[in-house]
Amino acid sequence: MADDDDKPKKHTLDTLFIVYCNYKVISTELENEEFDCILLSQIDAWIEQAKLMPNPITRTQTGLLYMRYKKWRLEFEDFVELLTQLASENDLVFDEFKQLLVEAGPPTGATDIVMVK
Template sequence: MADEDENKQKKHTIESLFHLYANNNINTLDLENETYETILLSQIDFWLDQAKLLKTVFTMTDTGMAYMKFKKWRLDFEEFLDFLNMICQGKEIKIDDVKKALLEAGPPGGGTEIVVVK
């Protein structure tokens, strides 16, 4: 029975989706077969847009200003969570609601694929 639980496919988590979006829409000048553990602002905006949060709850100015505070090109997962907290400040939306919307947005392009989360 334990083997069945170990092999059971699970739904995405914020972290598993983070890695999918971090590796989505990669510039062709980047090295092929490179896997990124960090995410760009454009990829975050794409994810927020797919979650229907960009231009409704957050503006590109909101995301850009918060992103610039990190003074780096790419954010790791922990910094991404800090970024989400920053953009929620002063808005009438809770971080948990943003995370839920990001989860519901699914993988880039809106696919419904299931991934094994370890």
């Protein structure tokens, strides 16, 4: 079906993860650098866009969970683990939580275009 190629592709959790990893990144000396790990501020922005912050999830809660990893940026696997912990602590169904993040879409005001396969 050739028509399927013309339809816009939908984001998934992992494609949006890459979009958020590169959202509001402070310029470095390396131009065109693309990140594949996420910062705490980017996670908070994503959860806030999904309208899950400040209620039921707080910045303090995400910060405390994030600091357990003792890393500056989290890889996708660690990010999913963090989401699992957030869902558990807030009595959220994990799959519904992930779906809310996907439905939130790319960051508001982001101008980056990401190819979704």
